[in-house]
Amino acid sequence: MSRIEAPRDEVTGNLLDRLREGLPAEAVLADPDVTASYANDMASFCAAGIPAVVVLPRTVEQVQHVMRTATELRVPVVPQGARTGLSGGANASDGCIVLSLTKMDRILEISPVDRIAVVEPGVVNATLSRAVGEHGLFYPPDPSSWEMCTIGGNIGTASGGLCCVKYGVTAEYILGLDVVLADGRLLSTGRRTAKGVAGYDLTRLFVGSEGSLGVVVRAILALRPKPPQQLVLAAEFASAAAACDAVCRIMAGGHVPSLLELMDRTTVKAVNDLAHMGLPETTEALLLAAFDTPDPAADLAAVGALCEAAGATQVVPADDAAESELLLKARRLSLTALEAVKGTTMIDDVCVPRSRLGDMLEGVERIAGKYGLTIGVCAHAGDGNTHPTVCFDAQDPDESRRARESFDEIMQLGLELGGTITGEHGVGVLKKEWLAREIGPVGVETHRAIKQVFDPLGILNPGKVF
Amino acid sequence: MSRIEAPRDEVTGNLLDRLREGLPAEAVLADPDVTASYANDMASFCAAGIPAVVVLPRTVEQVQHVMRTATELRVPVVPQGARTGLSGGANASDGCIVLSLTKMDRILEISPVDRIAVVEPGVVNATLSRAVGEHGLFYPPDPSSWEMCTIGGNIGTASGGLCCVKYGVTAEYILGLDVVLADGRLLSTGRRTAKGVAGYDLTRLFVGSEGSLGVVVRAILALRPKPPQQLVLAAEFASAAAACDAVCRIMAGGHVPSLLELMDRTTVKAVNDLAHMGLPETTEALLLAAFDTPDPAADLAAVGALCEAAGATQVVPADDAAESELLLKARRLSLTALEAVKGTTMIDDVCVPRSRLGDMLEGVERIAGKYGLTIGVCAHAGDGNTHPTVCFDAQDPDESRRARESFDEIMQLGLELGGTITGEHGVGVLKKEWLAREIGPVGVETHRAIKQVFDPLGILNPGKVF
Numbered sequence: 001m002s003r004i005e006a007p008r009d010e011v012t013g014n015l016l017d018r019l020r021e022g023l024p025a026e027a028v029l030a031d032p033d034v035t036a037s038y039a040n041d042m043a044s045f046c047a048a049g050i051p052a053v054v055v056l057p058r059t060v061e062q063v064q065h066v067m068r069t070a071t072e073l074r075v076p077v078v079p080q081g082a083r084t085g086l087s088g089g090a091n092a093s094d095g096c097i098v099l100s101l102t103k104m105d106r107i108l109e110i111s112p113v114d115r116i117a118v119v120e121p122g123v124v125n126a127t128l129s130r131a132v133g134e135h136g137l138f139y140p141p142d143p144s145s146w147e148m149c150t151i152g153g154n155i156g157t158a159s160g161g162l163c164c165v166k167y168g169v170t171a172e173y174i175l176g177l178d179v180v181l182a183d184g185r186l187l188s189t190g191r192r193t194a195k196g197v198a199g200y201d202l203t204r205l206f207v208g209s210e211g212s213l214g215v216v217v218r219a220i221l222a223l224r225p226k227p228p229q230q231l232v233l234a235a236e237f238a239s240a241a242a243a244c245d246a247v248c249r250i251m252a253g254g255h256v257p258s259l260l261e262l263m264d265r266t267t268v269k270a271v272n273d274l275a276h277m278g279l280p281e282t283t284e285a286l287l288l289a290a291f292d293t294p295d296p297a298a299d300l301a302a303v304g305a306l307c308e309a310a311g312a313t314q315v316v317p318a319d320d321a322a323e324s325e326l327l328l329k330a331r332r333l334s335l336t337a338l339e340a341v342k343g344t345t346m347i348d349d350v351c352v353p354r355s356r357l358g359d360m361l362e363g364v365e366r367i368a369g370k371y372g373l374t375i376g377v378c379a380h381a382g383d384g385n386t387h388p389t390v391c392f393d394a395q396d397p398d399e400s401r402r403a404r405e406s407f408d409e410i411m412q413l414g415l416e417l418g419g420t421i422t423g424e425h426g427v428g429v430l431k432k433e434w435l436a437r438e439i440g441p442v443g444v445e446t447h448r449a450i451k452q453v454f455d456p457l458g459i460l461n462p463g464k465v466f
Numbered sequence: 467m468s469r470i471e472a473p474r475d476e477v478t479g480n481l482l483d484r485l486r487e488g489l490p491a492e493a494v495l496a497d498p499d500v501t502a503s504y505a506n507d508m509a510s511f512c513a514a515g516i517p518a519v520v521v522l523p524r525t526v527e528q529v530q531h532v533m534r535t536a537t538e539l540r541v542p543v544v545p546q547g548a549r550t551g552l553s554g555g556a557n558a559s560d561g562c563i564v565l566s567l568t569k570m571d572r573i574l575e576i577s578p579v580d581r582i583a584v585v586e587p588g589v590v591n592a593t594l595s596r597a598v599g600e601h602g603l604f605y606p607p608d609p610s611s612w613e614m615c616t617i618g619g620n621i622g623t624a625s626g627g628l629c630c631v632k633y634g635v636t637a638e639y640i641l642g643l644d645v646v647l648a649d650g651r652l653l654s655t656g657r658r659t660a661k662g663v664a665g666y667d668l669t670r671l672f673v674g675s676e677g678s679l680g681v682v683v684r685a686i687l688a689l690r691p692k693p694p695q696q697l698v699l700a701a702e703f704a705s706a707a708a709a710c711d712a713v714c715r716i717m718a719g720g721h722v723p724s725l726l727e728l729m730d731r732t733t734v735k736a737v738n739d740l741a742h743m744g745l746p747e748t749t750e751a752l753l754l755a756a757f758d759t760p761d762p763a764a765d766l767a768a769v770g771a772l773c774e775a776a777g778a779t780q781v782v783p784a785d786d787a788a789e790s791e792l793l794l795k796a797r798r799l800s801l802t803a804l805e806a807v808k809g810t811t812m813i814d815d816v817c818v819p820r821s822r823l824g825d826m827l828e829g830v831e832r833i834a835g836k837y838g839l840t841i842g843v844c845a846h847a848g849d850g851n852t853h854p855t856v857c858f859d860a861q862d863p864d865e866s867r868r869a870r871e872s873f874d875e876i877m878q879l880g881l882e883l884g885g886t887i888t889g890e891h892g893v894g895v896l897k898k899e900w901l902a903r904e905i906g907p908v909g910v911e912t913h914r915a916i917k918q919v920f921d922p923l924g925i926l927n928p929g930k931v932f
């Protein structure tokens with residue numbers, strides 16, 4: 001059986017013509033050198049295709065036009081923010097429309113009384129954080145990429161960050177959304193009130209759906225009052241197990257740190273090698289705890305005592321904000337430092353019940369040994385969210401294979417410990433084979449059926465998540 | 467065209483036989499006097515049918531058997547907790563199976579390190595709260611009915627309570643669910659970790675779905691450390707507008723009260739009439755604020771000053787827990803007191819942006835005048851969640867009609883002010899005509915399509931929500 005295909009350039013030509021009917025010329029990019037630069041997010045080991053076109057709409061109506069055109073011509077659409085994602089969720093597929101929301105970057109409203117902000121999806125996280133800060137307000141979610149990543153991307157991946165242990169993740173700050181559906185219709189979900197239970201929680205269905213159900217074009221965000229400046233403590237341990245024990249003691253003790261981070265020996269050494277920070281090379285694990293309470297020094301003293309009870313070899317509380325910032329610098333450099341070890345990293349994102357954090361770290365060390373690899377772990381320890389980071393030479397095929405295998409084995413370990421394959425980075429293409437293992441066959445069937453409701457033609461970010 | 471129907475008793479007989487194949491005899495109640503007692507929740511003006519049977523399963527397998535039987539015989543199923551709901555969401559439909567989860571009432575796990583509890587749906591809210599309290603933990607959602615209502619019911623309606631202003635609503639404490647689907651399959655959603663973003667957020671889709679998508683048989687709940695005992699302040703105002711202004715000043719000032727409640731003149735008078743509490747009858751609005759911070763007296767002093775700046779005529783901070791409890795007693799008696807005014811009440815549940823709270827109270831007073839009715843307002847003021855309570859004589863048809871009309875007009879007002887028709891009570895049958903006005907046609911279509919995914923035969927709590 002034969003079917004006559006139009007030549008690719010004719011198909012693309014028609015697509016471009018149709019897009020330009022509802023978008024200004026400068027919002028439709030078709031130069032292959034330019035479109036190729038939109039092919040990838042920041043994940044390793046994730047295939048990406050070549051986009052047919054990149055569109056940069058500035059209005060809701062323009063996004064609707066893009067989706068109507070895509071539906072009519074059956075062209076896949078890949079929504080993108082700043083492409084700082086770590087799971088390939090924003091990678092292009094061949095012949096797709098890359099729908100970049102970066103030009104829709106207005107903060108539409110900030111209300112200190114209602115404690116909300118209304119924003120377009122392209123607003124950069126740090127821009128929003130600073131803007132609300134001027135009103136004495138606080139938008140907590142703070143992914144490492146906060147100076148670059150967009151709120152729309154944060155919503156798509158349901159991102160986390162350092163302060164989640166006290167303030168929770170992105171999902172908890174999304175009150176309502178305007179979403180352009182696959183066929184171009186506009187759906188408003190949620191509300192701008194502090195509470196509301198009218199109908200199904202469609203807002204949360206879109207948060208973390210990685211662009212597979214619709215395109216977020218406006219968000220109503222919940223804000224909090226700006227807390228006091230946090231004060232940080234560093235505690236060194238002679239074993240990772242002891243540091244994990246300290247984490248359990250701190251959380252079981254009813255403390256509410258604004259940050260509780262762990263760096264293992266490999267990470268500490270990598271940071272020292274990179275930045276010559278003079279961290280003690282004998283440290284097997286470094287724990288950073290912070291409080292933004294009215295009396296952080298008192299809280300740090302209590303937590304310091306718990307660290308000592310768990311076997312900390314040294315406990316160093318910061319005296320002021322500057323010292324605190326210095327202690328945090330080591331943590332912030334971790335991924336860059338681990339990248340420098342062998343040139344390439346695969347950052348895993350396994351979250352386990354915090355009571356199993358010690359088992360997780362022990363298991364990762366075993367896996368690193370088994371595969372003969374360097375795997376550094378930094379972790380949002382208070383949440384049990386570990387980032388085992390496999391360091392490897394991408395030019396070495398065997399090491400690359402071992403890297404990928406160890407990465408998968410770490411996810412398997414996470415599931416065995418009652419955890420999840422992704423705490424905050426999302427599934428994307430990197431982990432889609434693993435989602436089914438976590439959510440089971442009924443879960444997969446339910447996901448497919450919901451996808452079918454929102455995207456019957458399968459044009460929204462195809463090949464991602466499941 | 468004629469169709470031969472089996473006589474009702476034969477249909478029911480078959481249903482009972484099939485149910486008994488998978489349930490012990492004492493778990494299948496068919497005596498009409500008994501089943502009739504399961505027909506209603508606590509809402510006024512909500513039609514209820516006569517159940518064919520009430521089942522009281524004790525295991526997940528038994529619930530699966532009930533749903534398989536219902537699917538096979540096409541019998542509607544109405545899931546029920548303690549039937550303390552206020553929107554008719556748990557009312558029986560004619561010939562239905564009432565699926566009462568009250569016998570599945572075990573607390574399966576409490577973990578202070580992981581700060582979670584795992585429970586069956588029939589656990590009473592207060593039972594859970596006390597049990598976790600013994601571990602130094604806190605399950606915040608505290609609906610007024612907390613001594614009776616079940617966690618499963620709380621999940622179904624996404625209930626709120628007095629402490630939401632600081633701690634949020636039920637939805638924020640549900641990490642994962644086991645749900646029996648309409649066809650009897652078991653779906654596990656979510657996780658027991660602090661964070662997790664693997665796949666769509668199906669957990670939140672079930673929370674607040676009022677039994678229309680599946681039957682929750684197990685829940686993983688997030689817990690917090692138990693906060694210090696709260697200290698309460700009462701402030702009297704010469705106008706409702708001044709009290710609402712105080713609420714805005716408190717929230718804009720960055721304060722985080724653990725409770726911020728408002729009672730209007732009508733409510734204060736009703737409480738005085740019922741309980742002779744000696745509240746000043748000249749009070750036009752009473753505001754109660756509480757803090758459970760390390761230094762609540764300091765926070766109360768700051769908030770008291772803001773109340774005075776807004777025109778409070780008197781500010782009375784409690785000195786201790788006993789005095790605080792006394793101040794809260796008036797608030798807790800509000801609904802009972804308003805019920806005593808005319809014998810019957812319709813409790814509305816409109817939530818507006820808190821910046822519009824003053825407009826809401828003014829509007830309700832106007833509506834009360836227009837319909838010649840007594841409408842008392844108590845409100846979770848910090849959340850903008852008002853409970854305008856229409857007092858009427860149910861024996862008087864004209865007054866009953868005016869009550870219903872005023873109730874609807876209050877919802878219309880809420881929507882005009884940018885609010886929602888329900889902050890915490892749910893839609894049920896009471897407000898289903900109103901849901902479409904709030905969520906719009908695309909929202910309704912989306913709701914219907916999602917319902918179709920989970921319940922293609924339409925047997926799960928039919929006639930509710932939309």
